[in-house]
Amino acid sequence: MLAGWVVVLAALVYLCGLFAVAHAGDTFARGVMDGRMRATIYALALAVYCTSWTFFGSVGLAERSGLDFLTIYIGPILVIGLGHRLVGRIVQLAKAQNITSIADFVAARYGKSDRVAALVAVIAVVGAVPYIALQLKAVSSSLEVFLAVTEDHGLGHSIFGDLALLVAGVLAAFAVAFGTRQIDATEHHDGLVLAISLESVVKLFAFLAVGFFVTFWMFDGLGDLWQRASEATTPGIFERTSEPVGFLTLTILAAGAAILLPRQFHMAIVENRHPADIRRAAWTFPLYLVLINLFVIPIALAGEVIFPRGTIDYDMTVLALPLHDGAVLMALVAFIGGLSAATAMVIVDSVALAIMISNDLVMPLVLRRRGRRAEDERTDAGDLGRFVVMVRRVAIVAVILFAYVYYRASGEAALAAIGLLSFAAVAQIGPAFFGGLVWRRGTALGASAGLAAGFAVWAYTLLLPSLAGSEGVWHDLVRDGPFGLAALRPTALLGIDLPPLTHGVVWSLAVNVAAYIGFSLLRPANPMERLQANVFIARDSAPMAQAFRLRRSAVTVDDLRATVGRYLGAERTDAAFASFAASRGIVPNGSAEADIHLLRFAEHLLASAIGAASSRLVLSLLLRRRNVSTKAALKLLDDASAAMQYNRDLLQHALDHARQGITVLDKDLRLMCWNRAFRELYDLPEELVHVGVGLEEIVRFNAERGSYGEGNPDDLIAARLESFVNDTEPVRLRLYPSGKVIEIRSNHLPDGGIVTTYADITDTVSAEEALERANETLERRVRERTEELMRLNEELRSAKAAADEANASKTRFLAAASHDILQPLNAARLYVTSLVERDRKAGDATLAENIDGALDAVEEILTALLDISRLDTGALKAEPSPFRLDDMFRALRREFGPMAREKGLELTFVDTSCTVRTDRRLLRRLLQNLISNAIKYTPSGKVLVGCRRRGNRLRIEVWDTGLGIPASKQKVVFREFLRLEQGAREARGLGLGLSIVERIARVLDHPLSLRSVPGRGSVFSVEVPLVSALPAGGDAAEAEPAPAAPLDGLVVLAIDNEKQITEGMQLLLGGWGCTVYTAPGLNQAQEVLRREGVRPDVIIADYHLDEGDGIEAIVALRWKLARELPAVLLTADRSPSVRAEAAAKDIHVLHKPLKPAALRALLTRWRTLRIAAE
Helix, strand or coil: CCCHHHHHHHHHHHHHHHHHHHHHHHHHCHHHHHCCCHHHHHHHHHHHHCCHHHHHHHHHHHHHHHHHHHHHHHHHHHHHHHCHHHHHHHHHHHHHHCCCCHHHHHHHHCCCCHHHHHHHHHHHHHHHHHHHHHHHHHHHHHHHHHHHHCCCCCHHHHHHCCHHHHHHHHHHHHHHHHHCCCCCCCCCCHHHHHHHHHHHHHHHHHHHHHHHHHHHHHCCCHHHHHHHHHHHCCCCCCCCCCCHHHHHHHHHHHHHHHHHCHHHHHHHHHCCCCCCHHHHHHHHHHHHHHHHCCCHHHHHHHHHHHCCCCCCCHHHHHHHHHHHCCCHHHHHHHHHHHHHHHHHHHHHHHHHHHHHHHHHHHHHHHHHHHHHHCCCCCCCCCCHHHHHHHHHHHHHHHHHHHHHHHHHHHCCCCHHHHHHHHHHHHHHHHHHHHHHHHCCCCCHHHHHHHHHHHHHHHHHHHHHHHHCCCCCHHHHHHHHCHHHCHHHCCCCHHHCCCCHHHHHHHHHHHHHHHHHHHHHHHCCCCHHHHHHHHHHCCCCCCCCCCCCCCCCCCCEHHHHHHHHHHHHCHHHHHHHHHHHHHHHCCCCCCCCECCHHHHHHHHHHHHHHHHHHHHHHHHHHHHHCCCCCHHHHHHHHHHHHHHHHHHHHHHHHHHHCCCCEEEEECCCCEEEEECHHHHHHHCCCCCCCCCCCEHHHHHHHHHHCCCCCCCCHHHHHHHHHHHHHHCCCCEEEECCCCCCEEEEEEEECCCCCEEEEEEECHHHHHHHHHHHHHHHHHHHHHHHHHHHHHHHHHHHHHHHHHHHHHHHHHHHHHHHHHHHHHHHHHHHHHHHHHHHHHHHHHCCCHHHHHHHHHHHHHHHHHHHHHHHHHHHHCCCCCCCEEEEHHHHHHHHHHHHHHHHHHHCCEEEECCCCCEEEECHHHHHHHHHHHHHHHHHCCCCCEEEEEEEEECCEEEEEEEECCCCCCHHHCCHHHCCCCCCHHHHHHCCCCCCHHHHHHHHHHHHCCCEEEEEECCCEEEEEEEEEECCCCCCCCCCCCCCCCCCCCCCCCEEEEECCCHHHHHHHHHHHHHCCCEEEEECCHHHHHHHHHHHCCCCCEEEEECECCCCEHHHHHHHHHHHHCCCCCEEEEECCCCHHHHHHHHHCCCEEEECCCCHHHHHHHHHHHHHHHHHHC
């Protein structure tokens, strides 16, 4: 058996643990309160409804009145479970009005009447005090039962004095510590809420543990318990249940208490962080009530079986059963559970009552007293914020002590009786509270009359009989009525005989409702009452007409800031005023006159600290001190509120008539404004869409019901939120299962908010889809029609690919074979040239010259084929550089002048000083072909070469008076091997010249054009880019061919791996008087020079050698001989890389087949330069 001091110590340890949890909640649990556990914690905090009455009294009520205990829980289940939309509406109103308590809520509805607020506060305090006393009685009684069993009857008094008083003191300290930390009563008390939710878990666990212990440990289950109870109890539990009227009365009282009890309003409304939490509580809280009542009847039946009637207090059955069985640990669990239920109620109720006492009773009196003294807010010292906090702390202590006094005065009344008395008291707030939400005509006068009348009847019919006792004057008054008038007996007014509770409730509520309606109809509502009625009662009507005048306030911004700062503190006030100015886009000016918008804002700000009624009173006193009468001051405040509401209503009315849906979100993606079209487009329930609801909650609602289609809801939600924040372009969204398509356009506000429009474009999308289907059908038909063509095209492509491959093979063959073909041709050229020179000396060179002409034709053909192959394979790359055209024209005149004179044609070059940027070699090759063709196919007349400027380009034109080209043939003449019939008769050729011209123009990216008239001639032109002019002579002119001169004594070293080439070279150069030494490679050349003991004057080397190349051989010989010998590189390789490498080593390049005249001219020039140098 546990010692008594252990029980008391366990209670104190539990209370200390409660302090620790609350402190941790205020210090560290902000993330928990804002996270996913928030809704669950909120629902558990609502279980503050389950007090010691639930834990102890329900079993006692079941033993006395059967199933009547169920009414205490059916009411809250109906209100929170089925009426959660109503609760959500109340939460929205409370947040919009900065409501701090139920008194503040009712007063705000009736024009912010301080009289209504005071009446509600008085009723709440008087009604709650018996309830708090009930908790103290439950704690004291449970401890007495425990100590009686342990035979330490006086332990509680000997160590701690009056245990109930000690518990009251500890709870008062807790409430003061964690319920009055800040002046703003609308700020959430995280530590308090977390502690209350934890206590809800403790008492649920304790009650279920006791229930399991009694049912399955002390008895053999429900069947055994029910059988033994049936044998021992008469009448049965069902027979003891009240009549339907009494049952209904209790249910109505409990339903009202679920909202109207100060602690319930505080936890359900003021401490609500998000309206979405109510939906979680709508099923969690009823489930909690069901669980905590599972074992009420089994425990009650067990008590009747074990304890004879009258031997124990039935309210203590939960504790007595484990003690009877000797299970002291289970009894300790029961005791802690009852203590938890009692402490939670006392703490929350005392905090809620203290807020009402300070805001609605004390502050109005203080403010009016200060107003009568005409004290100036600026000169009156003192921090009113601290004063308000101090008043609340004193009020907490006073309320709990007053409850203790009531507990001592009430005697041995049952817990249930005390609880029902409190329920009946707070029920008097119901007509004004619920009537204000549905009846627009209700006024402050009607609410005040109803509250006062109903409370008076309650005190007379219920409170007085509970305090009358068994003798004395008050007992006689209750028994006989005042002055002996039986019709006025408190328990049977007008002789109506009803159960006492039902009698008092019916009479008090009837008088309350009658006075509320009657006095409301007695006079019309004033403007402020009408304005607040429009706010509290949902409507779809147009905004009310403007019935106010905007007056000057005569108060500066600094005056207003100083007044608010006296209550909220300077730091918070300055931040709030700065934020308000920024939201309006104005620069704060303390000396400016406060307008009605700032007055309304200040009133709203003050309401969070001292309530709506007192905040209105504070500002009216401030205005009065600025020579504004009280009536005018109140009228000014009313007009400020009316103006704000009028503007808001006008805007909302305009938005509701827009065809597009519209929403305005703040920077935290909370809904600030919307219109009816938005809710209808998404088919959203009305209770979901309200001010402050998060966009995520709306999106989650749509995702969970499948509006966004199939997929993981979390992924869909994340995608939609990301689109809202980041997409600046219109977004199309299809909703399922309706198939509706919405176009969403979002625009960001300067403060980080988002304005979004929603347009129903379902018809437009349907039309687009129909058009797309038609297009798809057309495309399918076209596809079917073209399949055959595609098949034929594929065959043609295959044939073309085969032809292209054959052409490419031909090109590769020509490119590879050209070198091998040119080698013997080069040898033949050397031999023929020697033969021509010899025959000329003999006097008859005709045969040799004919052979030389045939070789020229072969060379021309092979050169053309080589050029085409290099152009087609991409081996020939353009190397653009700037140069003057006159230099090229002079060279071309020297090259083609003899050819034109031989044919009797006049060849004219128009002088030019233009400088162009292109590949000199390729452009010269292009012009060579054009001029050659012009001379070939012009029987008589002339050929003209000139230039024309065209902007930043230069057109080079070649005119002739030749045969001309028909228009139908002007495109095909650029094909290879194509010759016109008339031209074939005029001159020999292969038809490759123009093909090469076209290819070169394409490589250079120079436009090529042709104009021709048959019988009159043709004009070929090519456009090249112009650049800044180079000075004359900047590009060396091509030297005139040196006259043939003897080369006697010139020592030449010829290197070639082809013996025919070296022999031909030796024959040709020997005929010119040169001394020639030959070698197939570098090593052999070095051996020849060493053996003969000679030093060559010129080196002639082939590029392709058996070992290395000609450039390497020339460089090695120069190094060996220590002389920069003149050198010639003979090669059939026309690539730019070979030419560039040779130029870098100062080696002259001649292409095969060799032109002997060019070689002789080069040798002659070198010989002349050497002689001149000597």
